[in-house]
Every structure is written in structure tokens, then in C-alpha cells.
Amino acid sequence: MSKLDEILAAGSELFAQPRNSRPNEINIDLPGTDARAAAAYLRSAGCRHVSVFAEDRTEEESLAYLYYVFEHAEDKRYLVVRAPVDPRQAEFPSMAAEVPALNWQEREIQDWFGIEAVGHPNPRRVALHDNWPDVHPLRKEFPIETVLPPFEGERHVYRPTLGEGVFQIPVGPVHAGIIEPGHFNFAVAGEPILYLQLRMFYTHKGIEKRFEQLPLHHAVYLAESVSGDSSFSHGTAFCQAVERIAGVEIPAAARLTRTILLELERIYNHVADIGAIATDVGFAIANAHASRLREAVLGINEELTGSRLLRGVVCPGGTRHALDRGRVSASHEALAEFERQFAGVVDMIESSDSTRDRLERTGFLHPEKARDLGIIGVGGRASGQDLDVRRDHPYAAYDSLPFQVPVYQEGDVMRRMQVRIDEVGQSLALIRAAQSRLEPGKHRAPVPPLPVDECALGAVEGWRGEILYWIRAGKDNRIARCKVKDPSLNNWPALVEAVQGNIVPDFPVINKSFNLSYSGTDR
Numbered sequence: 001m002s003k004l005d006e007i008l009a010a011g012s013e014l015f016a017q018p019r020n021s022r023p024n025e026i027n028i029d030l031p032g033t034d035a036r037a038a039a040a041y042l043r044s045a046g047c048r049h050v051s052v053f054a055e056d057r058t059e060e061e062s063l064a065y066l067y068y069v070f071e072h073a074e075d076k077r078y079l080v081v082r083a084p085v086d087p088r089q090a091e092f093p094s095m096a097a098e099v100p101a102l103n104w105q106e107r108e109i110q111d112w113f114g115i116e117a118v119g120h121p122n123p124r125r126v127a128l129h130d131n132w133p134d135v136h137p138l139r140k141e142f143p144i145e146t147v148l149p150p151f152e153g154e155r156h157v158y159r160p161t162l163g164e165g166v167f168q169i170p171v172g173p174v175h176a177g178i179i180e181p182g183h184f185n186f187a188v189a190g191e192p193i194l195y196l197q198l199r200m201f202y203t204h205k206g207i208e209k210r211f212e213q214l215p216l217h218h219a220v221y222l223a224e225s226v227s228g229d230s231s232f233s234h235g236t237a238f239c240q241a242v243e244r245i246a247g248v249e250i251p252a253a254a255r256l257t258r259t260i261l262l263e264l265e266r267i268y269n270h271v272a273d274i275g276a277i278a279t280d281v282g283f284a285i286a287n288a289h290a291s292r293l294r295e296a297v298l299g300i301n302e303e304l305t306g307s308r309l310l311r312g313v314v315c316p317g318g319t320r321h322a323l324d325r326g327r328v329s330a331s332h333e334a335l336a337e338f339e340r341q342f343a344g345v346v347d348m349i350e351s352s353d354s355t356r357d358r359l360e361r362t363g364f365l366h367p368e369k370a371r372d373l374g375i376i377g378v379g380g381r382a383s384g385q386d387l388d389v390r391r392d393h394p395y396a397a398y399d400s401l402p403f404q405v406p407v408y409q410e411g412d413v414m415r416r417m418q419v420r421i422d423e424v425g426q427s428l429a430l431i432r433a434a435q436s437r438l439e440p441g442k443h444r445a446p447v448p449p450l451p452v453d454e455c456a457l458g459a460v461e462g463w464r465g466e467i468l469y470w471i472r473a474g475k476d477n478r479i480a481r482c483k484v485k486d487p488s489l490n491n492w493p494a495l496v497e498a499v500q501g502n503i504v505p506d507f508p509v510i511n512k513s514f515n516l517s518y519s520g521t522d523r
Helices: 003-010 036-044 100-113 207-211 216-224 228-246 252-279 282-307 325-350 353-359 367-373 377-381 413-437 487-499 502-515 519-520
Strands: 023-029 048-057 063-071 079-087 091-093 116-118 166-171 183-189 193-199 453-462 466-473 478-487
Touching: 003 023, 003 353, 023 063, 023 453, 036 048, 036 063, 036 079, 048 100, 048 466, 048 478, 063 377, 063 466, 079 091, 079 100, 079 453, 100 116, 100 487, 183 502, 193 487, 207 216, 207 478, 216 478, 228 252, 228 466, 252 282, 252 325, 252 413, 252 502, 325 413, 353 413, 353 502, 367 487, 377 413, 377 487, 377 502, 413 502, 466 487, 466 502, 478 487, 487 519
Parallel strands: 023 079, 091 116
Antiparallel strands: 048 063, 063 079, 166 183, 183 193, 453 466, 466 478
């Protein structure tokens, strides 16, 4: 009996029988809307609360549902717990006070579905801005082509600053660079930051609603556009959910190809971040070299796939084409040269005392705070959170390839950069191992029409962290519901904690050390 099976058996009075379980997940129902007792029991048994989201099933069952996703370190499966919601009451008990990681996610449910999180410590709108009309766009009754009237009133009222010599510094929502909008409102006493207030969702794109309009073969392109620098990771997570609904096992060559490309995506982004962290403390020459190396990896991507950002490659059933063996062989030398030059950039940064002085003990995020907030990915591993989907819930070819997950306890900018440095080394080793096993063969399995009303979860460790896609199949091989969870949704609250007590000039490098996705959050 696996660990989750033991936990469920011991707490059987809290749950109904499992339904529609798969090799990578267990699905189980609750008898009522109140999930607090079941969730508290699972957390006490060592489970991590991964996510919560909602689904409108009023047309089919006159009910809505809440889905609570858990995992346990000793089990390779996710646990998906479903609770029914009567749409006539349209409310559920909030758990955000006990599990701060659910804060934004519960508020999204309020905004999108109009289901109230009763007892939420901060029930203000999060995804819909304050001046939106009273609409709930993810209800089935809300047409996607709806044109809303002009918005009126203030978008968001920030908590006022109080105290002598305390001032507000507003930054954004429009920024000087090419990043998307996000509003940072600092309260400062001189240079030290007392607290930071965030406001995101300025460019919400309605992607989860848009999935409901698309044929399956078009939907993968939408998944790739959720966060442009993670296009292959998002596309792969989407395809994994589809493949699990269809019961399709992808070919060995496709598993290896996906692994190679996922790690190339990790490398080019990590290298760019390492350089950007350096430039935010004035070490422009290190960033110049890192930018050159990022360009080299993008060139490898293009040679292997025809796309610098690895778009249009992944598809349900595998990949759209096989990797050319000659180009794979040529990439060996290119990656070896990259590795040699990357080591030089790392030495340059680590030998700079002034750079280390700016990065060490800056932007500290305590491991306990990271755990409570549910911080994942690079930011989590730098603060003691030993989580990695590649190892904990293997997919692609990760179950057959050895690698290490770097974890540090110090939780500062230096360690967030060090996690990236270590992961680049691990990614290069993974690519070499995968390439050595890559043999000619099928690169794509046929995917039959999806059985209506079947649902499944797909998960990928993107370069920022855990990416989740939960899909329910609809009629005519379309999607009835697609839940997208980018790691940035979890991690923005980490920035609020990490900047406290630091000085304003250190905010850019602290922010860059997390490098969160506005687009992935606003999706």
C-alpha cells in the first residue's frame, strides 16, 4: 500500500470512495462543501497543499465543484479532492488563514465564479480589479464575446502609510522596460522598506475561458502562449493532461526529446537571470557575457527545432517531428563550449567581492515563511523547500535519468542565483544523458478523441517551478475546463516578504532573483 493509500485508509471517515484514479493521481470526493477537516487531516499526515480551483458544472449536474490538490513526498501521485458547491448558496469555508498559500487562489475563485470564500482574511478582489462590474467570467453562462461597459472608479486603494517620516513610493504599473504591467507600492522610512503592496492582473487575457472555445489541436498553441519564456513547459504540461485523459503512452524518443528541450528552456532562462542579477548590482560585463551565452542556447534551440523559444514542437502524443541526428550531434560541441564559457562567467561573478557583498544576506526569505506561503521553484529551493516535479512526479524521461536537486537554507539573492548555477550544470548532464539514449523511432503516438467528461492533471517543473494543467474533456474533442497554474501565482507573496528591511536600491535585484511572470499570473 502506497503512502497516500495508507493516509486515505486511516482517514476514511472523511472521504468517499476514490473515483477515476490514474497512475499519476488519485481522485476522491468529499461528502459536502466544507473541506477544512479533510485538508487539516491531510496536512497533519505530511501532505502539501498544492492548489485549489473551481469548476462550473451547473449545466450538467446543477453543481459547482472545488478541487483541492495535495501531494506527499513519499508518493509519486497527486491527490485531487473534490467538494461540491450548491450554486444557490455559492460559498465555501476559506482556508487561507491556516494555509496562506491559498490566499490568491481562493480569491480567484470568488472573482471568476462568484463563489464566496467565507472567512477569508482579505476577501478583496485579486484577479478582477476594483472597478470591474459585478461579473464572473468563468461561469458557463458568461459568453466570452461579452463586451463590458467602460470601467469607472479607482482600480485599487492601497493601505495608507502612517507615521512620521514614512512615505509611499509607487512603482508602475507601467515600467521602463519591456516587462508587463504590475504595481509595486512601497512604504519606506528613508531608504529601508517597511512593507510592499502588490497589484497584478492588469493584462488578464481570459486564457482559461478561451480554452473552452478551441479544438484540441489548437489548444496546445494557446498553452504555449501563457508565459512566453516557458512555452515548452506549459505546452508539455497541457499535453500530459490530454495524454492521460486519452490513455496514451508517448514513444521513448518523444520522452527523451521532451526532456532535452525542457532542459534547454531551463538553461537559457537561468543564464539570462544570472546575468540580470549581476547587472542589477552594477556588474554589467558579467551580464554581457551571460547574454551572449543565452543567445548561443537560443541558437541551439533553433537548430534543433526551428524555433528559438521552442514553440510549435510539443503536441499531444509526443512531438511534431523527431530531432535530426546530425543536428543533435552538432549540439554536443556547442553545449560543451557553452559549459566551458559558462564556468568562466560563474568564476567572474563569484570572484567579485563587491558583487557577493550585494547579494549575500539580501532579500532573505526564511524557510518557514517560504513553506507557509507555498513558495516553489528556484525561490523555494533557495529557502529550504526540497520540491521538484521532475523527481517527485516523474514525467518525460526523468524517471530514468539521474540528477540532483540543489537546495539551500540561506534564502538570499546569492542562493537564488546559486540554485540557478547548480541547475544549469544538472541540465547539461541531463541533456547529455538523454541525447546518448536517443535512438531513431516513433516520435508521436496517435491520440484518439477524448472521452467526454474525463479529466486529468498534468504537471511539469518549469524553470520557475511547478506548472499545473487540469483538464476536463468536452464534446466534439474540445475542452470543457482547463485550469492553468503558473508558479508565479504562488511566488509573488515571497517578494513582499523578502524586501522587508532591505533598502530601496536593493529592490531591483531582489525582484530579479525571483523573476516572476506577469503573463503567467495574469493568464
